[in-house]
Amino acid sequence: MANFLVWVVWFGAAFACLASALGVVSFGNPFYSALALIGNLASLAVLFLLLSGEFVAAGQVLVYGGAVMVMFLFVIAYLGDRTDESPWSGGPSWQVVGAILAGAAILAEVCVVVGLKAGGFLSSSHHVGRSFGSPASIGRLFLTDHLLAFEVTSIVLLVAAVGGVVLGSHARQEVESDARA
Amino acid sequence: MHGPDIQWYVVLSALLFATGALGVMLRRNPLIILLSVEIMLNAANLLLIAFARLHGREDGQIFAISVMAVAASEVVVGLGLIVAMGRRNIELDVDKLRTLRG
Numbered sequence: 001m002a003n004f005l006v007w008v009v010w011f012g013a014a015f016a017c018l019a020s021a022l023g024v025v026s027f028g029n030p031f032y033s034a035l036a037l038i039g040n041l042a043s044l045a046v047l048f049l050l051l052s053g054e055f056v057a058a059g060q061v062l063v064y065g066g067a068v069m070v071m072f073l074f075v076i077a078y079l080g081d082r083t084d085e086s087p088w089s090g091g092p093s094w095q096v097v098g099a100i101l102a103g104a105a106i107l108a109e110v111c112v113v114v115g116l117k118a119g120g121f122l123s124s125s126h127h128v129g130r131s132f133g134s135p136a137s138i139g140r141l142f143l144t145d146h147l148l149a150f151e152v153t154s155i156v157l158l159v160a161a162v163g164g165v166v167l168g169s170h171a172r173q174e175v176e177s178d179a180r181a
Numbered sequence: 182m183h184g185p186d187i188q189w190y191v192v193l194s195a196l197l198f199a200t201g202a203l204g205v206m207l208r209r210n211p212l213i214i215l216l217s218v219e220i221m222l223n224a225a226n227l228l229l230i231a232f233a234r235l236h237g238r239e240d241g242q243i244f245a246i247s248v249m250a251v252a253a254s255e256v257v258v259g260l261g262l263i264v265a266m267g268r269r270n271i272e273l274d275v276d277k278l279r280t281l282r283g
Contacts, residue, residue, distance in 0.1 A: 006184040014193050021197055021220050025204035030212045037216050044223055047193075050184055051234040056226075056242050056249075063249055064219075068256050075260045076212060079267045099206035107199035114191050126237030133242055146243045153250045160254030167261030 010050060016043035034072045041065045053133040190231035197224035209274045211266075215259045222252045 016039060023036035041064045048057035131137050142150045197220060204217030226245045233241025266273060 003184075010185050010189070014189075017193070018196055018200070021200040024213070024216050024220060025200060025207065030210060030216075033213050033216050037219060040220060041223065044227060047190075047227060048230055051190075051230050053230045053233070053242050053245070056230060056245050059246060059249060060226075063253060064223075068219075068253055071256060071260060072212070072216070075264060078264065079212075079273070096207060099203055102206060103199045103203035106202050107195050110195035110198060111192065114195075126235065128234065128237050132234075132237070133239060137239060138242060138246070141239055141243055142246075146240070149243060149247050153247050156254050157250055160257045164257040164261045167258070167265055170265070 006050065009046065013043045013046040013050070016040075017047070030076050031073070034069060034076060037072075038065055038069050041069070051133075052128060055133055055135045055138045058135075187231055187235050190227060194224045194228040194231070197221075197227065209276050211259070211263050211273055211275055214275065215256060215263075218255070219252060222248060 020036045020039035020043065024033045024040065027033045027036060041060060045057040045060040045065075048060060201217045201220030201224060204220065205214050208214055208217065226248055229241040229245045229248070233239060233245075263273065266278075271278070
């Protein structure tokens, strides 16, 4: 019974994930696309929970669904109503056909490469303990084995924050000098 | 609790990645291109966490958290560029952006 329930949750989350990803790609209004991406991130968090990645699922909802998407929605609201047409509306152009062909090629390549390289190792799943993926064990790994990744990540975030401030102030100065000229 | 095998996750992740790549190639609005890049990053994250579960080691989850931090920084810089374009009233269309200088 529990097994059946896991499959039901998995198919629900996977379907929501793919449907909202297609929504992101095909909505004309960027606001709807951002809202569809929030659904995509939430259903991915459900899949992470099924894979016993509790801390990553919580981080996904808080960091992505909270912080990053609020930033996206603010920028879309700041730029105002600039709806562009849906990619499917203008009839099949060579760009659309080429993009779909290239996307199908990427899909086939990923499946074939992963299937060939890892075909024999994919069946046996390890048994994991209760603390697998908990904040305590993730934090312990971050401060022992992966300390370098932790520090590099903090530097990357700092550089990005400084870059965002510089880009914003630079644009404001240029607009003001354009207005004066 | 015995859920789906790793093959299901691989196929789902490949489908998500292809959808994101389709969005990057198909759309011309840089905002939606950024959103599609997020889908691709999340497809990679899903595979990292699925293989971490398969091998019973948490290193994949550590990597996934680092990917999330990098994605957040990428969004900050990308949105800064888009806001700068919007302030100078440049049309938000990557096909018409020939140069990055004014």
